[in-house]
Amino acid sequence: MMTTQKDAAVNAMLSWLMDDHVLKQIPQDLECTNEFDLHQLHYYIFRFREQKHDPWLLGVCGGYEVDEHEHCGHVFSRYIEYHKETEVQDAIDIVEMIRDYWMKRADEEIQRNNNHQDVQSNEESGNFNGFVLMDTHHFDVLNVVKQMKEDWNLNVELSSDQDQSDDAIVMDIDDMLVAISFIDAPVPDNEAEYFAQSNYFWKDGVEVTKRHVSQILLAVLGHGEPCRKAGELFVKIASSALKNEHALGIYTAGTVFEPAFYIDCAQAIKEQDFPLDNLVYFGLYQKDHLWNAYTYGMQDFHKEEMEILHVDMDPMDLRNMLFDIAYYVLTSNVVLKDGETIGFSQDQRLPITFSKGEAVEGNSLKIHLD
Numbered sequence: 001m002m003t004t005q006k007d008a009a010v011n012a013m014l015s016w017l018m019d020d021h022v023l024k025q026i027p028q029d030l031e032c033t034n035e036f037d038l039h040q041l042h043y044y045i046f047r048f049r050e051q052k053h054d055p056w057l058l059g060v061c062g063g064y065e066v067d068e069h070e071h072c073g074h075v076f077s078r079y080i081e082y083h084k085e086t087e088v089q090d091a092i093d094i095v096e097m098i099r100d101y102w103m104k105r106a107d108e109e110i111q112r113n114n115n116h117q118d119v120q121s122n123e124e125s126g127n128f129n130g131f132v133l134m135d136t137h138h139f140d141v142l143n144v145v146k147q148m149k150e151d152w153n154l155n156v157e158l159s160s161d162q163d164q165s166d167d168a169i170v171m172d173i174d175d176m177l178v179a180i181s182f183i184d185a186p187v188p189d190n191e192a193e194y195f196a197q198s199n200y201f202w203k204d205g206v207e208v209t210k211r212h213v214s215q216i217l218l219a220v221l222g223h224g225e226p227c228r229k230a231g232e233l234f235v236k237i238a239s240s241a242l243k244n245e246h247a248l249g250i251y252t253a254g255t256v257f258e259p260a261f262y263i264d265c266a267q268a269i270k271e272q273d274f275p276l277d278n279l280v281y282f283g284l285y286q287k288d289h290l291w292n293a294y295t296y297g298m299q300d301f302h303k304e305e306m307e308i309l310h311v312d313m314d315p316m317d318l319r320n321m322l323f324d325i326a327y328y329v330l331t332s333n334v335v336l337k338d339g340e341t342i343g344f345s346q347d348q349r350l351p352i353t354f355s356k357g358e359a360v361e362g363n364s365l366k367i368h369l370d
Contacts, residue, residue: 182217
């Protein structure tokens with residue numbers, strides 16, 4: 001199943017392929033086919049092709065520490081043909097070939113990411129991606145461009161160094177790179193259906209998600225622009241794509257959102273507000289008659305995920321409390337730290353600890369209510 005770390009790998013591979021020294025454009029197809037461990041690091045194997053009838057090529061991305069989301073520089077994808085029966089060994093050969101060169105970079109990355117005190121602010125650039133689930137086998141991505149121009153009055157500049165097709169397109173918008181690609185295949189391994197179960201706001205979400213037969217891959221690469229700006233651009237594009245009559249939902253931020261919900265929440269941007277509900281999912285679950293809440297998506301803003309655990313309170317009140325904390329952190333660009341406190345009044349002091357997450361990968365900030 002897709003995890004935050006796998007999301008990071010997809011973004012890293014897309015960024016690599018769209019860079020000037022590789023494809024310079026989004027591939028027609030990109031699939032994560034396998035994963036493996038090497039030298040106590042985790043790797044993801046991809047296959048991709050520039051056009052529908054091109055041969056599949058091999059890509060590998062990784063060097064991930066357990067539960068971490070920054071790779072150590074082992075991203076490679078060019079001119080190596082993909083073969084299912086030898087994909088793992090071929091990927092290992094690639095990693096070994098470039099491992100020595102990147103060893104110094106890996107050490108620096110691991111040092112930086114193992115210390116949550118060094119978490120960067122959301123002024124750092126960020127990447128966002130998602131998958132609009134469709135019930136059609138044919139779609140022209142230029143329809144999305146037309147809709148987002150109408151909805152958001154965006155100044156769209158099509159990339160001049162590539163041939164634009166009706167299946168894939170790359171654009172420059174506000175100094176950020178935007179890729180939109182129609183993939184005539186469902187999200188593999190029932191990932192979307194699995195994560196649709198978590199959306200407590202959409203009763204029929206799983207059944208609707210099961211109907212999808214294709215997907216639109218949306219990606220925004222910040223290219224130096226702040227995370228918040230990149231995130232808001234992603235929300236604009238995604239909300240416009242969801243207006244299509246064939247759109248069933250969008251798989252992003254650890255769940256599947258209903259089109260009407262996502263489009264409505266996106267209107268916050270027009271009110272000069274931050275569309276938090278579009279970019280961060282607030283999970284809820286019950287254990288031993290007590291409620292728990294967690295975030296999924298704070299890492300996209302270079303912030304730690306957060307949890308409130310084992311409390312006896314109304315679940316929606318709990319969700320709203322975590323929402324307010326996340327909103328404060330992202331809109332005020334605050335870095336919460338282990339040992340600090342947070343409160344909603346002058347007298348309230350809720351302790352904060354940093355430890356291994358219960359419902360999220362890696363470590364998380366725990367907000368203690370008692």
